[in-house]
Amino acid sequence: MSGTSIWLMLIGVSLVSLLPRILPVALFSRFDFPKPLKRWLAFVAPAVLGALTTLSVLAPEGDINISLNNRYIWAFLPTLLVAIKTRSLFYSLLMGIIIMALLYNFI
Template sequence: MDIRWNILIIIMGSALVTLIPRVLPLVVLSRFQLPNGLIRWLQHIPVAVMAALIAQELLIQRGISHSINSNG
């Protein structure tokens, strides 16, 4: 197993900080009856996230933002 220490720390650390936002809302929110307003808001998340990801992939990363990214 050729796994270097620094890479192992990167993997463990990034896995942990990715896991927490993934599981926390599911574990906490699924225990409560959420208010209607919040559910109505959450229902729009799928379309909103997918549209944003598509725009980011196709419009920003491949075109207009090249100059922006190189600044920071």
């Protein structure tokens, strides 16, 4: 792809990444959402996190990999325990990264 095409591509991609993020806040902020919609939206975050967590652990490279040799599953289990026990993002992250580093280097 030529230099000019890459710049054109950059502009196109930035527009389609920018608009879905800013338009809802820009347009919908003046309206008061009806109560059922608000209740629905309140469940969006737990649903999104459920999906993101699952995919990041069970499909770390893009394809679903539910097997014993998926290191992410082994790192996930102690991280989950630490997250529940300490409710600390710092310790969860520390545990996850250390376990992952150990798995890479020693297994």
